[in-house]
Amino acid sequence: MADNEEKNGETGTVEDLKSANALELHRAVREEGQAELERPTGSLFWSGVAGGLAITASLVAEGAIAAHTAPGPARPLLLAIGYPIGFLIVILGRMQLFTESTVTAMLPLVNAPSWGATGRTLRLWSVVLAANFIGTALAAAAFAFLPLGDAALHAGMLEVSMKITEHGPLATFVNAVPAGFLIAIVAWTLPNAREQAFFVVFGIVYVVAIGGFSHSVVGSTETFLLLFSGKIGGAQVLAFLAPAVLGNLFGGAGLFALLAHAQVREEGV
Template sequence: MADSPPADRADHDDDLKAADARELHRTVREAGEDEMRRPARSLFWSGLAAGIAISTSLLTEAALHRALPDTPWRELVAALGYPIGFLIVILGRMQLFTESTITAMLPLVTRPSGRAAMATLRLWGIVLFANLIGTAIAGYAIAHGIIGDAALREAALAVSDKITELSAGRTIVNAIPAGFLIAIVAWVLPNAREQSFWVILAFTYALTIAGFSHSVVGSAEAFTLMFAGRIDLAQTLGGLIAPAVLGNLIGGAGIFALLAHAQVRGEMTETPS
């Protein structure tokens, strides 16, 4: 049987893990503080760009869906197109609502105040609004054949139809793990800079093959269906987008961010900025 590591070495390893966790918490928290200090105009244009760019997830997935034969494995291969939009947005440092659930939440739970709450809500509101305008523009372009040909449009509608299979309540539940997974991406990226591509690819691919609901990509799908006449505005906003937003918030800000903060709360000695 292998010898157990010396007690002092084990204690040292535990100290390093605690220090790493505190440093990661500080890095992500300060990133959120920087985002909340940005002018509203900057947040809006970055969020708008992200909304348009994230729609490439739908387009790439639709292109693969169109090119592949109708087999049981088609969805698994077509799902490889889903991470493309996330790679563009996250590596391009654009403002994505679900990524900001944890970065904006950590400053609030570290130093709760009315001012911090308003700053968090301001960031979320501007970024989400801009993301949705961007996905609405992309959805209109896809539905009306401005982007791609008729075959790509039909493939995009076929891919998007899956989101209508869930009720509003089921969409909320289905969106919780999606918010949790994207919050994990935002949490681990500072320690995985050289592996950022693979981290984003792995987590977002897992998200889509599991069938979880992401509010921003899902809004691109919902707007595409709406502009194609498949669903109405009430179902688009109230039945699909709003439940996904709520579920993502619960998973990202309500569960993962609080857990990430709880693991270091008792060890924090610095005064939050």
């Protein structure tokens, strides 16, 4: 009896040490997405607004680094250190972020497709995206019109934001695809790395930053700041946001979510 208990104890310990396999990850992310789909619209909206406000910390951190570093070949790598800050706040704080929901909301749909599931998925995406943009617009307006921070910080934030004007709509779409794919990977890997969540989020989002990929929500903070500061017009805001959203969707829901489902489809998800 003691030997059996010892063996069972050893087996339990081994099972506890194992990482979840692809099928288990699929189930965990799918169940999380299903829970999001069932949340009331008001809850999604206010969580999305909070996420939009909080994601602005990425631009603030980048702007602060830009204000205190001299030009040089390594400067872009230093600026990128600030980029994951907002994502860490939003993801670890369990706020709604559009690009993270591309995979979590997509898995329940591809697992059991129906018109009702499609409607629930579109409701989630539209509410969260609109709420994220409201949050980023409010934050950008605060920095443009209120005496937040000092002149150096404001100049640094504008410097960082001006990078979005370097790409046209097609280039923005192309660069948004890998950003959507990588942020979807964050949502996929977190169930296997809860104790290392900080490093997982920071590392993957840092790659988005140094790669110069286009993220629709962080990018909306930059475009709104430029708009409210008189640097660009409304047409340029739309020329960035529309292709960035579509590219993020294609990378997250169109590529990663479908690949993540395809790898376990024959294993009885």
